[in-house]
Each structure stands twice: as structure tokens, then as C-alpha cells.
Amino acid sequence: MSDPYETTEAHLERLLGRALNSFDLPDRLIERLETALAHSSSLHTTHHSPAAGLWRETHRHTYLLSDGGSASLWELVYRLVGDRTIRHEVFVSRAEACLAVARLFGEAPAEAAFDPALDPALAAAEEEPDTDAVDLSALFAASSPARRHREYAVEESADHARRVLRRAENPDRPGEGTALLLRSAYAHQITQAFGTRPFTADGRAAGFNLYEHSFVLLDGTELSLWEVEHTATPDGRHMCEVYESEAAARGAMELRARVR
Numbered sequence: 001m002s003d004p005y006e007t008t009e010a011h012l013e014r015l016l017g018r019a020l021n022s023f024d025l026p027d028r029l030i031e032r033l034e035t036a037l038a039h040s041s042s043l044h045t046t047h048h049s050p051a052a053g054l055w056r057e058t059h060r061h062t063y064l065l066s067d068g069g070s071a072s073l074w075e076l077v078y079r080l081v082g083d084r085t086i087r088h089e090v091f092v093s094r095a096e097a098c099l100a101v102a103r104l105f106g107e108a109p110a111e112a113a114f115d116p117a118l119d120p121a122l123a124a125a126e127e128e129p130d131t132d133a134v135d136l137s138a139l140f141a142a143s144s145p146a147r148r149h150r151e152y153a154v155e156e157s158a159d160h161a162r163r164v165l166r167r168a169e170n171p172d173r174p175g176e177g178t179a180l181l182l183r184s185a186y187a188h189q190i191t192q193a194f195g196t197r198p199f200t201a202d203g204r205a206a207g208f209n210l211y212e213h214s215f216v217l218l219d220g221t222e223l224s225l226w227e228v229e230h231t232a233t234p235d236g237r238h239m240c241e242v243y244e245s246e247a248a249a250r251g252a253m254e255l256r257a258r259v260r
Contacts, residue, residue: 060073092160168227
């Protein structure tokens with residue numbers, strides 16, 4: 001429960017202090033939040049499943065800023081299966097919080113829901129998610145780009161691009177040239193292009209998600225980063241890879257699924 005007598009400054013300090021990923025927030029946003037005059041917190045979603053050992057809540061923290069504007073932080077509070085530790089993460093948008101839920105719990109985020117009926121390969125994967133007989137080439141095949149609809153949001157898009165590139169672990173991630181172009185991004189959209197429940201390959205479970213981060217640059221051109229999130233690692237840990245094309249990203253997913 002929040003303290004009704006807690007100052008906004010103390011509330012923000014406590015929120016950022018307990019978040020595991022507060023360092024990932026845009027510097028400009030932190031500077032603006034430090035001018036907050038008042039705040040309001042509310043429970044947005046909750047999911048409790050004692051039988052499965054899962055528990056999570058999403059809270060929205062809204063701040064009134066000294067310039068008359070407002071800003072919100074979305075806090076994901078959760079406990080993983082077999083672990084009694086309560087963890088906190090904060091995000092600049094509801095969409096990013098939903099992506100974190102997908103990463104942690106293997107659920108498709110509502111803001112980027114992908115209809116399996118539009119992708120036969122994904123539909124086949126959902127029908128048989130735990131079989132070694134899955135045709136990986138078909139599973140990771142691209143769907144038609146014409147089916148994708150873009151609705152860009154004008155936000156801290158350059159900072160978002162920087163954070164996506166920073167968390168990429170693959171050696172062939174986009175280079176400085178792409179990073180330089182994305183410094184002029186002023187709007188972006190996040191779309192889930194692919195997602196599976198964990199399936200078995202080579203006797204071990206792995207889950208894959210593919211997200212397209214689409215950006216609009218100041219000169220009006222569009223540029224996308226393709227982020228692969230997967231657990232096809234030797235120890236099963238979560239890993240992020242970023243590519244400049246959908247084909248390269250899907251090829252990487254197929255390779256990771258085959259060689260583990």
C-alpha cells in the first residue's frame with residue numbers, strides 16, 4: 001500500500017530505487033520527473049494463480065510536472081514460479097510493460113497481439129508446440145508485410161532506439177551507421193511479428209518472440225529494427241538479439257532453434 005502522506009519526490013525515489021531496470025529509462029524522462037509536483041498511483045492489472053505459482057501486477061504512476069505537463073511510469077511487480085522474491089521493473093509505456101510480460105511469462109502482449117490465423121506457420125506451431133518434428137524453416141517463415149498496420153506514437157523514440165540497440169547481444173547487430181540514423185527518430189511503433197509458447201528442440205525447451213520496432217526519422221523515412229527475444233541459450237537464460245531485416249532475424253531464430 002502506498003503512503004498517502006508520502007511526498008512525490010520520495011515516491012519517485014522509492015519507485016526507481018526498487019526497479020531492476022531503472023537505469024534503462026531515458027535520461028530526459030528522469031530529468032522531467034524530477035520536477036514533479038504531485039503524483040497518483042493506480043493498480044492497472046492483476047494476475048494471481050496460486051496453483052501455477054504465478055503472481056504479477058501492473059501499476060500506473062502518473063506525475064504532474066512543473067511545466068504543466070504529465071508523465072507516467074508503468075510498474076510491473078511479479079514473482080516467478082519457484083521463487084518467493086518479489087521483483088519490480090518500470091517502463092515508459094503500457095506497451096513496453098506488456099512486452100516484459102511476454103518475455104517473463106511467455107504470453108502475447110495485448111498491445112501487439114498477433115493473430116495466428118494470419119500466419120499458417122505460427123498456427124501450426126501453436127497446434128504442436130512441444131514436438132521435435134516441427135519444421136523450423138516453416139515455423140520461422142515470414143508472413144506478408146502487407147498485413148501489418150502502422151500507427152506511430154510521437155514519444156522519446158531516439159532513446160527507445162538507443163535502448164533496443166544497447167540490449168542486443170549478437171555480434172552482427174546493427175552498427176554505428178544505423179545508430180546514427182536513429183538519433184533523428186521522433187516516432188515509433190512496436191509490433192509483435194512472431195511468438196511461440198516454449199517448444200522442445202533437441203530435448204530442451206525454448207521460446208521465441210520477434211518484435212519489429214518501426215521508426216520515423218526527421219526526413220520522413222522509415223527504418224525498422226527487428227528484435228529477437230529467446231531462451232535458446234545453453235543455460236536457458238533470456239537473450240535479446242537485434243537485426244536490420246526481418247529475414248536476418250527469422251534466420252537467426254531458426255539457427256538458434258537448431259543449434260543449441
